[in-house]
Amino acid sequence: MEVIATRPKSLRDVPFTYCPGCTHGIAHRLIAESIDEHGLINKMAGVAPVGCSVFAYKFFNFDMAEAAHGRAPAVATGIKRARPDMHVFTYQGDGDLAAIGTAEIVHAANRGEHISVFFVNNAIYGMTGGQMAPTTLPDMKTTTSPYGRKVDDIGYPIRVCELLDTLVAPYYIERVSLLSGPDIIKAKKAVSKAIQYNKEGRGFTFIEFVSTCPTNWGIEPVKALVWAKENMLPFYKPGVFRDKGAPE
Amino acid sequence: MSKVLMKGNEAVAKAAINAGCRLYFAYPITPQSELIEYMAKMMPTVGGTFLQAESEVAAINMVYGAAGAGKRVMTSSSSPGISLKAEGMSYLAGAQLPCVIINVQRGGPGLGDIQPAQGDYFQATKGGGHGDYRLIVLAPSSVQEFADMASEAFDLADKYRNPVMILADGMLGQMMEPVDFKPAKTDQEIEAMGHQHESWCIHPNQDGDLKHHHEINSLEIDPVVLEKHVTKLYEKYAQIEANETRHELYNINDDNEILVVAFGTASRVVRSAVDELNAEGKNIGLFRPITVWPYPYEELAKCIGPRVKQVYVFELNTGQMVEDVKIAVNGKVPVNFWGRVGGMVFTPEQIKEKLQACF
Amino acid sequence: MKTEIICSGFGGQGVLTIGKFIAQAGMKEGKHVSWLPSYGPEMRGGTANVSAVVSDQPIASPIVSTPDILVALNQPSIEKFAPHIRPGGVLVYDTGMCPDGCKRTDIQIISAPISSLAKEIGSDKVVNMIAIGMVIGRTNVIKYESMEEDLTSFLKERDPDLLEKNLIAIKKGMELGKA
Incomplete structure (x- = not known):
């Protein structure tokens, strides 16, 4: 029998700890495949966040650091500055990156730090049990917005790509979706481009994945994909915000 | 080498560079400003990294990253800034990362003032951050000793894979006294030192695929495993207590x-x-x-x-x-x-x- | 032998530099020295002062509370520190800046219109050199030669004209100190 798909070398033979229907596994795989394809496995270092992907340090097959909540971009900065010959990425969720770690991501982007940031946006805190995230949609119910997110009280969700796009230094910023097969193929191209730019030392690269959280949304996995397409994508529109490497 | 009349803040910075520190991350605060300014001026001249972080919190986490990559790294601050670094110090201790942290103490609590004080003794010696950990804490009393402690702090940090704090104060930071500097480590010595932690730190695989998978981490979700880890730390602390007291x-x-x-x-x-x-x-x-x-x-x-x-x-x-x-x-x-x-x-x-x- | 000095004046008058030159010269002569400034926002336009200690023995406290020598470049400095000068100690002050002077009779007072003399020599910058000269003329805390050596290494290439003015200023101060 011919093997047509196998585990990328950049992923270890360790079972994921994600819920059924979760898209973290897809995001991990896209990153790992891209690292394999660009031949970077021996020079790669990753930084895991606090949140559902906290155990990402166990899943990737190269040196990994586990950061304090929100601090992954600062930790990645320290690694990259100490080992400029290595290629460094962070993997962060919406609470980690856009709430407690807002300062770190904005300033790493603003310095044009030579790292890649992979940002999984599913509009909720997963690990701690479904609390409101900075990216939770207006009127969306969570365990800490049981009556729905009231924008007059707590403000509107933060669009991180748009926010970072106001800065001069970032090299590449794109938002992709993990909500369908074709979307995932597009997402893979974006991830691969970010890793390529990282390999070439171009500067700060940022990919946001619009994702789902069937468990904490309380919606079955397939319906969660539909819900996200209908509700998330109109607010978080996929697209390239910045690509300094694109042909003129 | 003949003696140089120097401020404590500058002397300790120079001594740290002499000791092979090539990475420094910090945020400005009085009365340690001369330290960060000296690093800003001198690090580029020795091919080192100076980075003014967006916050004390970011600075200590940059230290975590660089220490995790196995290199001599330092940060400095004064009392309120050290409180902000407390989270990071707990992580550094938990992940057993060697680094040097300087606290040029000022009056507190809160914003307090900028004059010399020793109010951070409890914070430095009894915790400060969360969890069950210890920092090695050195308390200098002269500019010469402050400078000498830079290399001693790095040596202790490397020996025990533990953060080391130099607990100074505004008077020591601001005053000038004659200092005799130890000879600076050569580039070859620094290069050699850069390999000493390769059994556990983040570094490239030089030849061939997948020689190592190192995790820089303080998370142990299984209490059985975490108890073993903390017990190991405790044994290390006992060893430090037995071998490293100075008076x-x-x-x-x-x-x-x-x-x-x-x-x-x-x-x-x-x-x-x-x-x-x-x-x-x-x-x-x-x-x-x-x-x-x-x-x-x-x-x-x-x-x-x-x-x-x-x-x-x-x-x-x-x-x-x-x-x-x-x-x-x-x-x-x-x-x-x-x-x-x-x-x-x-x-x-x-x-x-x-x-x-x-x- | 231990000499404790306070230099005090308005921020920008160079009082910290007076202390630094004395400490530097003392160090060159193989003595133990310390230099401890006041610091903080008061330095910008407010009063600034520095404690300098020159000693044959290692220096315990670098804080000077009862100085052997006070160099005062403004009246508030005299009010603040002159009462604490050790009996028999030395007060150097600028009569142009300290109109009320000092009433103590148990100390040696050396006063001169230092700012005006500096203008005569040709530079406002040499105020602190005249003051150091006055200290050298009256006490043996440091030697003229150490100052000359230090200034020469610092200024010979960069500004020979200022070097000459500085040396003239120190000598002028020494005459005043000896008188």
């Missing part, structure tokens, strides 16, 4: 009537008073802990001579180290305390008055 004795003898204990710059003011009283025929001994964690309990206990009537502790706080002194003295003689706070520094005359009242 200085001044006029300790069997005829001491009073034993005085003070640390850091405060000990120098106290020494002036002790000198004057001894010249008048009194017999007072001075014990100065140099490591405040591990604390030299046994060494201090040995200094309580047969004629010592009481132990007197002077600090620039409301009484913090005095608790460790009481542990060491263990009820043998009364322990007295006097301190000044808010950035006010006691004078030799005031100390003399306090001590005279004991006779």
